[in-house]
Amino acid sequence: MISLPKQFKAIIFDLDGTLADTMPIHYRACQIVCQEYGFDFPKDYFYQEAGKPTLEVFQNLVKMLGKNLDGNTLGRAKEEKFLELIHTVQPISLVADVARNYKGKVPMAIGSGGQRNSVDLTLKAIGFDQFFDCVVTCDDVVEHKPHPATFLKAAYDMGVSATDCLVFEDGDPGIQAAKSAGMMVVDIREYF
8 A cells, every 4th residue: 555645636647667567568678679789778777767758768878888870760669669569568556546546536647758659558558548637748848857847747737736746656767857846756666
């Protein structure tokens, strides 16, 4: 059972690795694509970059590894591979239960670093596609996690003050973004 603060008036959920158990599938897609180019996707880097947009992650990866490859091309190939695997995604029950319990009681949103198409398909795969008051993706903001823009837009779209929002997150960039926005945060990694 997740312990929640009493004073929140709205909830924002990160999607990948928080509400949906997509992280193993995202990592598998990253590995498949990178192995086609003859290298492994570093697992520690994968989790360090959790919550950031895929294209940005791959652009930084090829620079970091000194690869003469186009990060955008790799990132797009990874997203295509993820979409092929998306049907296997399951909700993370502990967090999904919170969403179900507060449905209709407080405004709720998704604040994801994922691309719109991937986010929409993931929500559909786990049965939460008609569940939230708003969904904010990396396509909806210019600056991404750890910048607070994603969560601030979600609060704005719900008509709630940022300081009244409770964010559920599983990645350091997202936790930093929520704190920078002045929001309360539940790091779900503490429950696993």
